[in-house]
Amino acid sequence: MLIRTALELGLISSLTVLALFLSYSMLNICDLSTDGVFTIGACVGAVVALSGHPFLSIFAALAAGILAGLITALLQTRMGVDSLLSGIIVNTASFSINIAIMGKSSLLNMNKITTIFTMLKDLLQNTFLENYHILLISLLFVIAVCLLLNLFLKTRLGLAIRATGNNPVMVESSSIDPSFTTIIGLMISSGITALSGCLLAQAQKSVNIDIGSGILTICLASLLIGRILSRNSSVVADTILAVLGAIIFRTIYTAALRLNMPAYMLKLISAVIVLITISLPYMKERYLLSKRKRSQHA
Protein backbone atom coordinates (compact mmCIF):
# COMPACT_ATOMS: atom_id res chain seq x y z
CA MET A 1 0.00 0.00 0.00
CA LEU A 2 2.79 2.39 0.95
CA ILE A 3 4.86 1.27 -2.00
CA ARG A 4 1.86 1.81 -4.27
CA THR A 5 1.43 5.36 -3.00
CA ALA A 6 5.14 6.00 -3.49
CA LEU A 7 4.89 4.75 -7.06
CA GLU A 8 1.79 6.84 -7.75
CA LEU A 9 3.33 10.04 -6.44
CA GLY A 10 6.64 9.17 -8.07
CA LEU A 11 5.02 8.71 -11.46
CA ILE A 12 2.90 11.86 -11.25
CA SER A 13 5.84 14.01 -10.17
CA SER A 14 8.08 12.33 -12.75
CA LEU A 15 6.18 14.33 -15.37
CA THR A 16 7.55 17.49 -13.78
CA VAL A 17 10.95 15.82 -13.68
CA LEU A 18 10.65 15.28 -17.45
CA ALA A 19 9.73 18.94 -17.83
CA LEU A 20 12.86 19.87 -15.89
CA PHE A 21 14.84 17.47 -18.04
CA LEU A 22 13.84 19.64 -20.98
CA SER A 23 14.35 23.05 -19.35
CA TYR A 24 17.19 22.34 -16.91
CA SER A 25 19.21 19.62 -18.66
CA MET A 26 18.52 20.45 -22.30
CA LEU A 27 17.92 24.22 -22.42
CA ASN A 28 20.22 24.90 -19.47
CA ILE A 29 17.60 27.13 -17.83
CA CYS A 30 16.63 26.69 -14.19
CA ASP A 31 12.94 27.51 -14.54
CA LEU A 32 11.93 28.95 -11.18
CA SER A 33 8.32 29.31 -12.31
CA THR A 34 7.90 25.54 -11.90
CA ASP A 35 6.12 25.70 -8.51
CA GLY A 36 3.63 28.27 -9.76
CA VAL A 37 3.03 26.54 -13.08
CA PHE A 38 2.44 23.22 -11.31
CA THR A 39 -0.20 24.97 -9.19
CA ILE A 40 -1.74 26.63 -12.26
CA GLY A 41 -2.15 23.18 -13.81
CA ALA A 42 -3.74 21.86 -10.61
CA CYS A 43 -6.12 24.82 -10.24
CA VAL A 44 -7.21 25.03 -13.86
CA GLY A 45 -7.58 21.25 -13.96
CA ALA A 46 -9.66 21.23 -10.80
CA VAL A 47 -11.97 24.05 -11.90
CA VAL A 48 -12.67 22.42 -15.26
CA ALA A 49 -13.12 18.98 -13.67
CA LEU A 50 -15.53 20.51 -11.15
CA SER A 51 -17.57 21.88 -14.01
CA GLY A 52 -18.04 18.29 -15.15
CA HIS A 53 -15.34 17.81 -17.78
CA PRO A 54 -12.63 15.49 -16.45
CA PHE A 55 -10.99 14.99 -19.85
CA LEU A 56 -11.16 18.62 -20.90
CA SER A 57 -9.53 19.36 -17.55
CA ILE A 58 -6.32 17.69 -18.77
CA PHE A 59 -6.17 19.75 -21.95
CA ALA A 60 -7.10 22.96 -20.16
CA ALA A 61 -4.27 22.46 -17.66
CA LEU A 62 -1.87 21.71 -20.50
CA ALA A 63 -2.91 24.87 -22.35
CA ALA A 64 -2.62 27.00 -19.19
CA GLY A 65 0.89 25.65 -18.61
CA ILE A 66 1.92 26.33 -22.20
CA LEU A 67 0.65 29.90 -21.86
CA ALA A 68 2.57 30.38 -18.60
CA GLY A 69 5.70 29.00 -20.27
CA LEU A 70 5.22 31.41 -23.15
CA ILE A 71 5.09 34.33 -20.70
CA THR A 72 8.22 33.18 -18.83
CA ALA A 73 10.04 32.76 -22.15
CA LEU A 74 8.91 36.14 -23.52
CA LEU A 75 10.17 37.88 -20.38
CA GLN A 76 13.57 36.32 -21.05
CA THR A 77 13.81 36.66 -24.79
CA ARG A 78 11.84 39.80 -25.61
CA MET A 79 11.90 41.91 -22.46
CA GLY A 80 15.48 41.51 -21.29
CA VAL A 81 14.68 39.86 -17.97
CA ASP A 82 17.27 37.44 -16.65
CA SER A 83 16.15 33.79 -16.84
CA LEU A 84 16.08 33.22 -13.07
CA LEU A 85 14.25 36.47 -12.41
CA SER A 86 11.62 35.86 -15.09
CA GLY A 87 10.84 32.51 -13.42
CA ILE A 88 10.49 34.22 -10.05
CA ILE A 89 8.24 36.92 -11.53
CA VAL A 90 5.89 34.38 -13.14
CA ASN A 91 5.95 32.27 -9.98
CA THR A 92 4.93 35.20 -7.79
CA ALA A 93 2.27 36.43 -10.20
CA SER A 94 0.79 32.96 -10.49
CA PHE A 95 -0.22 33.01 -6.81
CA SER A 96 -2.82 35.73 -7.41
CA ILE A 97 -3.87 34.15 -10.70
CA ASN A 98 -4.41 30.80 -9.02
CA ILE A 99 -6.57 32.25 -6.24
CA ALA A 100 -8.60 34.00 -8.95
CA ILE A 101 -8.94 30.78 -10.96
CA MET A 102 -10.24 28.97 -7.89
CA GLY A 103 -12.86 31.70 -7.39
CA LYS A 104 -11.22 33.68 -4.60
CA SER A 105 -10.63 30.53 -2.62
CA SER A 106 -7.35 28.88 -1.69
CA LEU A 107 -8.85 25.41 -1.53
CA LEU A 108 -11.02 23.31 -3.81
CA ASN A 109 -12.54 19.99 -2.91
CA MET A 110 -13.25 17.42 -5.62
CA ASN A 111 -14.45 14.57 -3.42
CA LYS A 112 -17.81 14.08 -5.04
CA ILE A 113 -17.01 14.66 -8.69
CA THR A 114 -15.94 12.46 -11.56
CA THR A 115 -12.25 12.52 -12.42
CA ILE A 116 -10.36 10.40 -14.92
CA PHE A 117 -9.20 8.38 -11.92
CA THR A 118 -12.70 7.70 -10.54
CA MET A 119 -13.81 6.74 -14.04
CA LEU A 120 -11.15 4.04 -14.27
CA LYS A 121 -11.81 3.01 -10.68
CA ASP A 122 -15.45 2.31 -11.54
CA LEU A 123 -14.34 0.39 -14.59
CA LEU A 124 -11.93 -1.77 -12.62
CA GLN A 125 -14.33 -2.50 -9.79
CA ASN A 126 -14.21 -6.09 -8.57
CA THR A 127 -11.15 -6.94 -10.66
CA PHE A 128 -7.69 -7.61 -9.24
CA LEU A 129 -6.62 -4.14 -10.48
CA GLU A 130 -9.29 -2.48 -8.36
CA ASN A 131 -6.96 -0.25 -6.37
CA TYR A 132 -4.49 0.44 -9.11
CA HIS A 133 -6.44 3.07 -11.04
CA ILE A 134 -4.12 5.94 -10.07
CA LEU A 135 -1.02 3.91 -10.81
CA LEU A 136 -2.29 2.82 -14.23
CA ILE A 137 -3.34 6.27 -15.40
CA SER A 138 -0.13 7.90 -14.14
CA LEU A 139 1.91 5.21 -15.85
CA LEU A 140 0.00 5.76 -19.08
CA PHE A 141 0.69 9.50 -18.98
CA VAL A 142 4.36 9.01 -18.12
CA ILE A 143 4.83 6.55 -21.00
CA ALA A 144 3.01 8.85 -23.43
CA VAL A 145 4.95 11.96 -22.38
CA CYS A 146 8.25 10.08 -22.39
CA LEU A 147 7.56 8.72 -25.87
CA LEU A 148 6.44 12.04 -27.34
CA LEU A 149 9.30 13.93 -25.69
CA ASN A 150 11.85 11.51 -27.10
CA LEU A 151 10.33 11.66 -30.56
CA PHE A 152 10.30 15.45 -30.35
CA LEU A 153 13.93 15.65 -29.26
CA LYS A 154 14.88 13.73 -32.39
CA THR A 155 13.24 16.24 -34.73
CA ARG A 156 15.19 19.19 -36.06
CA LEU A 157 13.43 21.51 -33.61
CA GLY A 158 14.22 19.15 -30.75
CA LEU A 159 17.87 19.02 -31.76
CA ALA A 160 17.92 22.81 -32.01
CA ILE A 161 16.52 23.07 -28.48
CA ARG A 162 19.19 20.68 -27.19
CA ALA A 163 21.89 22.66 -28.99
CA THR A 164 20.57 25.97 -27.58
CA GLY A 165 21.43 24.93 -24.03
CA ASN A 166 24.68 23.47 -25.27
CA ASN A 167 26.12 26.16 -27.52
CA PRO A 168 23.93 29.11 -28.51
CA VAL A 169 26.69 30.47 -30.78
CA MET A 170 26.53 27.35 -32.93
CA VAL A 171 22.74 27.59 -33.03
CA GLU A 172 22.91 31.12 -34.41
CA SER A 173 25.57 30.08 -36.89
CA SER A 174 23.14 27.42 -38.10
CA SER A 175 20.63 30.20 -38.92
CA ILE A 176 18.40 29.28 -35.98
CA ASP A 177 17.12 31.95 -33.60
CA PRO A 178 18.01 30.79 -30.06
CA SER A 179 15.19 32.86 -28.59
CA PHE A 180 12.73 30.91 -30.75
CA THR A 181 14.01 27.56 -29.48
CA THR A 182 13.98 28.89 -25.89
CA ILE A 183 10.33 29.95 -26.27
CA ILE A 184 9.22 26.59 -27.70
CA GLY A 185 11.25 24.66 -25.11
CA LEU A 186 9.81 26.54 -22.13
CA MET A 187 6.26 26.29 -23.52
CA ILE A 188 6.57 22.52 -23.74
CA SER A 189 8.23 22.09 -20.35
CA SER A 190 5.68 24.31 -18.62
CA GLY A 191 2.86 22.44 -20.36
CA ILE A 192 4.16 19.15 -18.97
CA THR A 193 4.60 20.67 -15.49
CA ALA A 194 0.98 21.89 -15.49
CA LEU A 195 -0.18 18.46 -16.69
CA SER A 196 1.65 16.95 -13.74
CA GLY A 197 -0.14 19.36 -11.37
CA CYS A 198 -3.52 18.57 -12.90
CA LEU A 199 -3.01 14.83 -12.47
CA LEU A 200 -2.02 15.27 -8.82
CA ALA A 201 -5.13 17.41 -8.19
CA GLN A 202 -7.42 14.85 -9.81
CA ALA A 203 -5.70 11.94 -8.05
CA GLN A 204 -5.87 13.42 -4.55
CA LYS A 205 -9.29 14.98 -5.22
CA SER A 206 -8.35 18.36 -3.83
CA VAL A 207 -6.27 21.40 -4.58
CA ASN A 208 -4.91 23.98 -2.25
CA ILE A 209 -2.81 26.96 -3.16
CA ASP A 210 0.32 25.29 -1.74
CA ILE A 211 0.07 22.15 -3.87
CA GLY A 212 3.10 23.12 -5.96
CA SER A 213 5.25 24.67 -3.29
CA GLY A 214 8.68 23.08 -3.28
CA ILE A 215 7.95 20.88 -6.30
CA LEU A 216 10.90 22.37 -8.21
CA THR A 217 13.38 21.29 -5.54
CA ILE A 218 11.76 17.88 -5.12
CA CYS A 219 11.81 17.23 -8.86
CA LEU A 220 15.29 18.64 -9.29
CA ALA A 221 16.44 16.19 -6.62
CA SER A 222 14.77 13.39 -8.58
CA LEU A 223 16.36 14.56 -11.82
CA LEU A 224 19.79 14.67 -10.24
CA ILE A 225 19.35 11.19 -8.71
CA GLY A 226 18.63 9.98 -12.24
CA ARG A 227 21.65 11.82 -13.53
CA ILE A 228 23.95 10.07 -11.05
CA LEU A 229 22.83 6.79 -12.59
CA SER A 230 23.27 8.08 -16.13
CA ARG A 231 26.07 6.80 -18.32
CA ASN A 232 25.49 9.62 -20.82
CA SER A 233 24.65 6.98 -23.37
CA SER A 234 21.54 8.48 -24.95
CA VAL A 235 18.71 10.92 -24.46
CA VAL A 236 16.20 8.05 -24.30
CA ALA A 237 18.13 6.45 -21.43
CA ASP A 238 18.36 9.80 -19.65
CA THR A 239 14.59 10.41 -19.80
CA ILE A 240 13.90 6.94 -18.43
CA LEU A 241 16.41 7.59 -15.64
CA ALA A 242 14.67 10.89 -14.88
CA VAL A 243 11.42 8.96 -14.29
CA LEU A 244 13.30 6.35 -12.31
CA GLY A 245 14.90 9.10 -10.22
CA ALA A 246 11.46 10.39 -9.26
CA ILE A 247 10.35 6.91 -8.21
CA ILE A 248 13.53 6.28 -6.23
CA PHE A 249 13.15 9.63 -4.47
CA ARG A 250 9.55 8.88 -3.46
CA THR A 251 10.44 5.37 -2.34
CA ILE A 252 13.26 6.59 -0.10
CA TYR A 253 10.98 9.26 1.28
CA THR A 254 8.22 6.74 1.98
CA ALA A 255 10.70 4.43 3.67
CA ALA A 256 11.87 7.32 5.83
CA LEU A 257 8.24 7.99 6.80
CA ARG A 258 7.94 4.36 7.91
CA LEU A 259 10.94 4.97 10.14
CA ASN A 260 8.92 7.67 11.87
CA MET A 261 10.37 10.62 10.04
CA PRO A 262 7.74 13.39 10.21
CA ALA A 263 6.12 14.21 6.84
CA TYR A 264 7.11 17.85 7.04
CA MET A 265 10.74 16.86 6.51
CA LEU A 266 10.11 16.18 2.78
CA LYS A 267 11.29 19.59 1.62
CA LEU A 268 14.37 19.63 3.82
CA ILE A 269 15.39 16.25 2.46
CA SER A 270 14.88 17.29 -1.15
CA ALA A 271 16.84 20.49 -0.54
CA VAL A 272 19.72 18.51 0.94
CA ILE A 273 19.71 16.04 -1.96
CA VAL A 274 19.85 18.86 -4.52
CA LEU A 275 22.61 20.54 -2.54
CA ILE A 276 24.69 17.37 -2.25
CA THR A 277 24.38 16.30 -5.88
CA ILE A 278 25.21 19.75 -7.21
CA SER A 279 28.06 20.58 -4.88
CA LEU A 280 29.62 17.13 -4.52
CA PRO A 281 31.92 17.39 -7.57
CA TYR A 282 33.05 20.84 -6.40
CA MET A 283 33.62 19.74 -2.81
CA LYS A 284 35.53 16.70 -4.01
CA GLU A 285 37.88 18.89 -6.03
CA ARG A 286 38.47 21.20 -3.08
CA TYR A 287 39.14 18.24 -0.83
CA LEU A 288 41.71 16.82 -3.24
CA LEU A 289 43.34 20.23 -3.56
CA SER A 290 43.64 20.70 0.19
CA LYS A 291 45.08 17.20 0.45
CA ARG A 292 47.72 18.13 -2.11
CA LYS A 293 48.52 21.34 -0.28
CA ARG A 294 48.93 19.49 3.01
CA SER A 295 51.16 16.85 1.52
CA GLN A 296 53.37 19.57 0.08
CA HIS A 297 53.73 21.32 3.42
CA ALA A 298 54.46 18.11 5.24
Added chain:
Amino acid sequence: MLDLFHISKTYDPGTINEKVLYSDFNFHVDQGDYITIVGANGSGKTTLFNLISGRLLPDEGTVLLDGRDVTFESEHIRAHEIGRLFQDPSMGTAPGLTVYENLVLAAKTGGWLSMPNSHDKEYLKQKLMDLDIGLEERMHQRVGTLSGGQRQALALVMATIHPPKLLLLDEHTAALDPQSAEKVTELTDQIIKENNITCLMITHDLDQALHTGNRTIMLNEGEIVYDVSGKEREKLEVNDLIRIFKEKTRKYLDDEVLLNV
Protein backbone atom coordinates in the same frame (compact mmCIF):
# COMPACT_ATOMS: atom_id res chain seq x y z
CA MET B 1 29.84 41.67 -52.70
CA LEU B 2 30.48 43.05 -49.22
CA ASP B 3 30.66 46.74 -48.44
CA LEU B 4 31.17 48.51 -45.15
CA PHE B 5 30.42 52.23 -45.34
CA HIS B 6 31.39 54.80 -42.71
CA ILE B 7 31.35 52.25 -39.88
CA SER B 8 31.92 53.58 -36.37
CA LYS B 9 32.13 51.50 -33.25
CA THR B 10 33.07 52.66 -29.77
CA TYR B 11 33.27 50.36 -26.76
CA ASP B 12 32.01 51.61 -23.41
CA PRO B 13 31.19 55.12 -24.65
CA GLY B 14 31.14 57.81 -21.98
CA THR B 15 33.19 55.84 -19.47
CA ILE B 16 36.87 55.96 -18.60
CA ASN B 17 37.23 52.70 -20.52
CA GLU B 18 35.93 54.31 -23.70
CA LYS B 19 37.73 52.89 -26.69
CA VAL B 20 37.05 54.13 -30.20
CA LEU B 21 37.79 51.06 -32.27
CA TYR B 22 36.39 52.08 -35.62
CA SER B 23 35.55 55.52 -36.86
CA ASP B 24 34.45 56.15 -40.42
CA PHE B 25 35.76 52.78 -41.58
CA ASN B 26 35.24 51.71 -45.19
CA PHE B 27 35.93 48.31 -46.68
CA HIS B 28 35.05 46.70 -50.00
CA VAL B 29 35.22 43.01 -50.89
CA ASP B 30 34.79 41.69 -54.44
CA GLN B 31 32.97 38.53 -55.39
CA GLY B 32 35.42 35.61 -55.24
CA ASP B 33 38.00 37.48 -53.16
CA TYR B 34 40.02 35.53 -50.63
CA ILE B 35 41.41 38.18 -48.33
CA THR B 36 43.83 37.53 -45.50
CA ILE B 37 43.80 39.93 -42.57
CA VAL B 38 46.78 40.58 -40.31
CA GLY B 39 47.27 42.91 -37.39
CA ALA B 40 48.35 42.96 -33.76
CA ASN B 41 46.07 41.92 -30.94
CA GLY B 42 43.47 44.57 -30.29
CA SER B 43 43.68 45.99 -33.79
CA GLY B 44 40.01 45.21 -34.36
CA LYS B 45 40.17 42.07 -36.49
CA THR B 46 37.63 40.07 -34.57
CA THR B 47 35.45 43.15 -34.08
CA LEU B 48 35.43 43.53 -37.86
CA PHE B 49 34.08 39.98 -38.17
CA ASN B 50 31.53 40.65 -35.45
CA LEU B 51 30.31 43.69 -37.35
CA ILE B 52 30.07 41.73 -40.60
CA SER B 53 28.36 38.69 -39.08
CA GLY B 54 25.86 40.74 -37.09
CA ARG B 55 27.12 39.82 -33.63
CA LEU B 56 27.84 43.53 -33.12
CA LEU B 57 25.75 46.44 -34.31
CA PRO B 58 27.84 49.40 -35.50
CA ASP B 59 27.14 52.77 -33.83
CA GLU B 60 27.02 54.33 -37.27
CA GLY B 61 27.38 53.21 -40.85
CA THR B 62 26.01 50.61 -43.21
CA VAL B 63 26.82 46.99 -43.99
CA LEU B 64 25.87 45.86 -47.49
CA LEU B 65 25.92 42.21 -48.48
CA ASP B 66 25.45 41.66 -52.22
CA GLY B 67 23.96 45.15 -52.43
CA ARG B 68 21.41 44.44 -49.69
CA ASP B 69 21.49 46.51 -46.52
CA VAL B 70 21.97 44.02 -43.67
CA THR B 71 23.02 46.51 -40.99
CA PHE B 72 20.05 45.74 -38.76
CA GLU B 73 19.63 42.10 -39.70
CA SER B 74 20.21 39.77 -36.78
CA GLU B 75 23.02 37.25 -36.75
CA HIS B 76 20.97 34.12 -37.35
CA ILE B 77 19.35 35.64 -40.46
CA ARG B 78 22.70 36.70 -41.90
CA ALA B 79 24.02 33.23 -41.11
CA HIS B 80 22.11 31.96 -44.17
CA GLU B 81 24.70 33.77 -46.26
CA ILE B 82 27.66 34.18 -43.93
CA GLY B 83 29.54 31.22 -42.49
CA ARG B 84 32.03 31.64 -39.67
CA LEU B 85 34.74 29.60 -37.99
CA PHE B 86 36.25 30.60 -34.66
CA GLN B 87 39.66 30.14 -33.13
CA ASP B 88 38.12 28.06 -30.36
CA PRO B 89 37.01 24.78 -32.01
CA SER B 90 34.23 24.34 -29.44
CA MET B 91 32.44 27.49 -30.66
CA GLY B 92 31.30 26.02 -33.95
CA THR B 93 29.78 22.79 -32.67
CA ALA B 94 27.47 21.64 -29.88
CA PRO B 95 29.56 19.30 -27.66
CA GLY B 96 26.59 17.47 -26.09
CA LEU B 97 25.15 16.44 -29.45
CA THR B 98 26.55 13.74 -31.68
CA VAL B 99 28.48 14.48 -34.87
CA TYR B 100 25.43 13.44 -36.86
CA GLU B 101 23.02 15.61 -34.85
CA ASN B 102 25.29 18.62 -35.30
CA LEU B 103 25.32 18.03 -39.05
CA VAL B 104 21.53 17.68 -39.18
CA LEU B 105 21.16 21.12 -37.60
CA ALA B 106 23.63 22.70 -40.00
CA ALA B 107 22.20 20.94 -43.05
CA LYS B 108 18.64 22.20 -42.46
CA THR B 109 17.17 18.93 -43.67
CA GLY B 110 13.42 19.38 -43.94
CA GLY B 111 11.02 21.25 -41.66
CA TRP B 112 11.12 21.83 -37.92
CA LEU B 113 9.26 18.70 -36.98
CA SER B 114 10.88 16.45 -39.54
CA MET B 115 13.40 13.78 -38.76
CA PRO B 116 16.25 13.18 -41.19
CA ASN B 117 15.59 10.20 -43.48
CA SER B 118 18.03 7.58 -44.72
CA HIS B 119 18.77 9.67 -47.81
CA ASP B 120 19.83 12.65 -45.65
CA LYS B 121 21.90 10.30 -43.54
CA GLU B 122 23.80 8.97 -46.55
CA TYR B 123 24.37 12.51 -47.80
CA LEU B 124 25.75 13.68 -44.43
CA LYS B 125 27.92 10.58 -44.13
CA GLN B 126 29.33 11.30 -47.58
CA LYS B 127 30.18 14.84 -46.46
CA LEU B 128 32.21 13.39 -43.60
CA MET B 129 33.88 10.84 -45.86
CA ASP B 130 34.97 13.68 -48.15
CA LEU B 131 37.00 15.02 -45.22
CA ASP B 132 38.93 11.78 -45.22
CA ILE B 133 39.80 11.94 -41.51
CA GLY B 134 37.63 9.03 -40.36
CA LEU B 135 34.88 11.19 -38.82
CA GLU B 136 32.20 9.06 -40.50
CA GLU B 137 33.06 6.26 -38.08
CA ARG B 138 32.32 8.59 -35.18
CA MET B 139 28.96 9.80 -36.48
CA HIS B 140 27.14 8.80 -33.34
CA GLN B 141 29.71 9.96 -30.83
CA ARG B 142 29.21 13.15 -28.90
CA VAL B 143 31.27 15.98 -30.35
CA GLY B 144 32.67 16.68 -26.89
CA THR B 145 34.71 13.48 -27.20
CA LEU B 146 36.46 14.61 -30.40
CA SER B 147 39.85 16.30 -30.64
CA GLY B 148 40.17 20.01 -31.46
CA GLY B 149 41.19 19.28 -35.04
CA GLN B 150 38.27 16.92 -35.59
CA ARG B 151 35.86 19.44 -34.12
CA GLN B 152 37.20 22.22 -36.32
CA ALA B 153 36.95 19.99 -39.40
CA LEU B 154 33.35 19.24 -38.45
CA ALA B 155 32.67 22.95 -37.87
CA LEU B 156 34.09 23.61 -41.34
CA VAL B 157 31.72 21.11 -42.93
CA MET B 158 28.82 22.58 -40.96
CA ALA B 159 29.65 26.14 -41.99
CA THR B 160 29.94 25.21 -45.66
CA ILE B 161 27.39 22.42 -46.09
CA HIS B 162 25.22 25.01 -47.78
CA PRO B 163 28.04 27.04 -49.32
CA PRO B 164 27.73 30.55 -47.85
CA LYS B 165 28.27 33.65 -49.97
CA LEU B 166 30.90 34.77 -47.50
CA LEU B 167 33.06 32.74 -45.16
CA LEU B 168 34.77 34.33 -42.15
CA LEU B 169 37.76 32.44 -40.76
CA ASP B 170 38.94 33.82 -37.42
CA GLU B 171 42.34 32.18 -36.87
CA HIS B 172 40.51 28.93 -37.16
CA THR B 173 43.68 26.81 -37.08
CA ALA B 174 45.57 28.75 -34.37
CA ALA B 175 44.41 26.52 -31.51
CA LEU B 176 45.21 23.26 -33.30
CA ASP B 177 48.36 21.15 -33.28
CA PRO B 178 50.52 21.64 -36.40
CA GLN B 179 49.33 18.50 -38.18
CA SER B 180 45.63 19.18 -37.58
CA ALA B 181 46.16 22.82 -38.52
CA GLU B 182 47.68 21.77 -41.83
CA LYS B 183 44.87 19.33 -42.52
CA VAL B 184 42.16 21.86 -41.67
CA THR B 185 43.87 24.52 -43.80
CA GLU B 186 44.02 22.11 -46.72
CA LEU B 187 40.34 21.19 -46.32
CA THR B 188 39.37 24.83 -46.05
CA ASP B 189 41.18 25.79 -49.24
CA GLN B 190 39.67 22.84 -51.06
CA ILE B 191 36.11 23.69 -50.01
CA ILE B 192 36.57 27.38 -50.81
CA LYS B 193 37.89 26.57 -54.28
CA GLU B 194 35.27 23.97 -55.08
CA ASN B 195 32.39 26.24 -54.14
CA ASN B 196 33.96 29.52 -55.19
CA ILE B 197 33.24 31.07 -51.79
CA THR B 198 34.28 34.64 -51.02
CA CYS B 199 36.42 34.45 -47.92
CA LEU B 200 38.03 36.62 -45.25
CA MET B 201 40.69 35.03 -43.08
CA ILE B 202 42.30 36.44 -39.96
CA THR B 203 45.71 34.91 -39.39
CA HIS B 204 48.82 35.45 -37.31
CA ASP B 205 50.86 33.32 -39.68
CA LEU B 206 52.38 35.90 -42.04
CA ASP B 207 53.56 33.25 -44.46
CA GLN B 208 50.01 31.97 -44.73
CA ALA B 209 48.76 35.55 -45.02
CA LEU B 210 50.86 36.12 -48.12
CA HIS B 211 50.48 32.76 -49.77
CA THR B 212 46.77 32.17 -49.37
CA GLY B 213 44.13 34.12 -51.22
CA ASN B 214 44.48 37.09 -53.55
CA ARG B 215 44.64 40.10 -51.24
CA THR B 216 46.10 40.96 -47.85
CA ILE B 217 45.08 43.79 -45.57
CA MET B 218 46.81 44.99 -42.43
CA LEU B 219 44.67 46.41 -39.64
CA ASN B 220 45.90 48.75 -36.95
CA GLU B 221 43.65 50.47 -34.42
CA GLY B 222 40.61 50.11 -36.60
CA GLU B 223 42.22 51.31 -39.79
CA ILE B 224 43.43 49.50 -42.86
CA VAL B 225 47.05 50.65 -42.88
CA TYR B 226 48.16 48.45 -45.76
CA ASP B 227 46.20 46.82 -48.56
CA VAL B 228 48.00 44.74 -51.14
CA SER B 229 47.01 42.47 -54.03
CA GLY B 230 48.09 41.35 -57.49
CA LYS B 231 51.70 41.62 -58.72
CA GLU B 232 52.89 43.69 -55.79
CA ARG B 233 51.66 41.04 -53.37
CA GLU B 234 53.30 38.20 -55.30
CA LYS B 235 56.71 39.80 -54.84
CA LEU B 236 56.16 40.35 -51.13
CA GLU B 237 57.90 38.24 -48.52
CA VAL B 238 57.31 37.80 -44.83
CA ASN B 239 60.22 40.11 -43.97
CA ASP B 240 58.75 42.84 -46.17
CA LEU B 241 55.46 42.51 -44.39
CA ILE B 242 57.13 42.85 -40.99
CA ARG B 243 59.05 45.91 -42.22
CA ILE B 244 55.87 47.47 -43.56
CA PHE B 245 54.11 46.76 -40.32
CA LYS B 246 56.83 48.51 -38.33
CA GLU B 247 56.73 51.49 -40.64
CA LYS B 248 52.99 51.78 -40.55
CA THR B 249 52.53 51.27 -36.86
CA ARG B 250 55.92 52.01 -35.34
CA LYS B 251 55.28 49.01 -33.20
CA TYR B 252 56.94 45.69 -33.05
CA LEU B 253 54.80 42.71 -33.81
CA ASP B 254 53.91 40.86 -30.69
CA ASP B 255 55.65 37.64 -29.75
CA GLU B 256 52.82 35.57 -31.03
CA VAL B 257 53.51 36.75 -34.57
CA LEU B 258 57.25 36.48 -34.36
CA LEU B 259 56.98 32.89 -33.22
CA ASN B 260 54.91 32.04 -36.25
CA VAL B 261 57.29 33.60 -38.77
